[in-house]
Amino acid sequence: MGNIGASEIITKEPLYKRFELSSLDYSEIIEIIFYEGFVDCFCPYCGKSSIFSGKLDVNQQQEKVNTQFSLSSFPGGGGGTVKIFQKPELYSLNFYCSRHTNHILNVVYKIENGSLTKIGQSPSLFEIQRGVFKKYKTVLGENYNDLYNSIMFYSSHFGVAAFAHLRRILENYFMRMAHEQCKKESNWNEKQFREARFIEKLELLKNNLPETLIQNPRIYSIISKGIHELSEEECLLYFEAVKECVFLCLDDTIEENRRIKSKENIKTELSRIDNKLNNK
Numbered sequence: 001m002g003n004i005g006a007s008e009i010i011t012k013e014p015l016y017k018r019f020e021l022s023s024l025d026y027s028e029i030i031e032i033i034f035y036e037g038f039v040d041c042f043c044p045y046c047g048k049s050s051i052f053s054g055k056l057d058v059n060q061q062q063e064k065v066n067t068q069f070s071l072s073s074f075p076g077g078g079g080g081t082v083k084i085f086q087k088p089e090l091y092s093l094n095f096y097c098s099r100h101t102n103h104i105l106n107v108v109y110k111i112e113n114g115s116l117t118k119i120g121q122s123p124s125l126f127e128i129q130r131g132v133f134k135k136y137k138t139v140l141g142e143n144y145n146d147l148y149n150s151i152m153f154y155s156s157h158f159g160v161a162a163f164a165h166l167r168r169i170l171e172n173y174f175m176r177m178a179h180e181q182c183k184k185e186s187n188w189n190e191k192q193f194r195e196a197r198f199i200e201k202l203e204l205l206k207n208n209l210p211e212t213l214i215q216n217p218r219i220y221s222i223i224s225k226g227i228h229e230l231s232e233e234e235c236l237l238y239f240e241a242v243k244e245c246v247f248l249c250l251d252d253t254i255e256e257n258r259r260i261k262s263k264e265n266i267k268t269e270l271s272r273i274d275n276k277l278n279n280k
């Protein structure tokens with residue numbers, strides 16, 4: 001399963017994504033379904049980021065010990081894991097906000113048919129991620145709705161729909177800005193651009209698109225594909241990486257805007273001082 005931990009499954013992975021038990025070892029499964037550590041995420045009740053900590057009740061602690069004991073008594077590794085988790089079972093976890101114990105994050109896992117799935121979460125993945133992405137509202141303007149929808153679809157495990165909205169941000173925000181820049185260039189062929197297909201447009205605008213989006217060949221190849229060419233699995237697989245790229249580009253834009261604003265403020269302040277000195 002790579003290096004994703006129990007906390008990342010809660011803060012990053014959508015509901016209903018299946019993790020095959022055969023791809024995990026005992027300790028990883030135990031760590032996920034009986035996770036007692038910290039979850040660092042946005043608390044929708046506090047309205048700011050917080051640290052939640054997990055606490056198992058007495059029954060769960062006993063169950064954890066029993067499971068560990070049963071697993072250790074099975075010789076021969078992986079086969080034992082599957083035997084232990086053969087019966088469908090639910091595991092629910094509670095995490096408490098460090099600011100207020102009434103702010104509770106609940107997570108429910110189901111083990112069934114050889115796989116582990118997160119089947120419930122409250123507040124939802126969308127709500128806890130919203131704290132991270134709402135800062136892009138000002139910079140994205142009307143395109144913010146696409147970001148909102150994209151993350152909402154992803155948190156419910158709808159890959160193509162999530163990806164389609166992410167692609168619209170690319171098209172209606174980044175490519176539109178790049179197009180405005182390109183139109184100012186003397187050798188720009190607007191007619192050729194208007195008649196081009198999406199992938200050709202992307203190619204024509206390449207030099208004016210954020211480096212983060214075009215630098216990585218895998219990201220570039222995935223964003224240049226038509227939506228109908230992408231499978232549900234492919235969209236889910238690449239969603240996080242492409243979304244992080246978009247966030248990085250938006251962070252750059254925010255930083256750039258902040259610098260421009262700062263420079264303007266300095267200019268205004270200096271001219272205010274000048275005026276004051278001249279009026280003396």
Ligand SMILES: [Zn+2]
Pocket residue numbers: 043044045046047050097098099100103
């Ligand atoms: Zn809180």
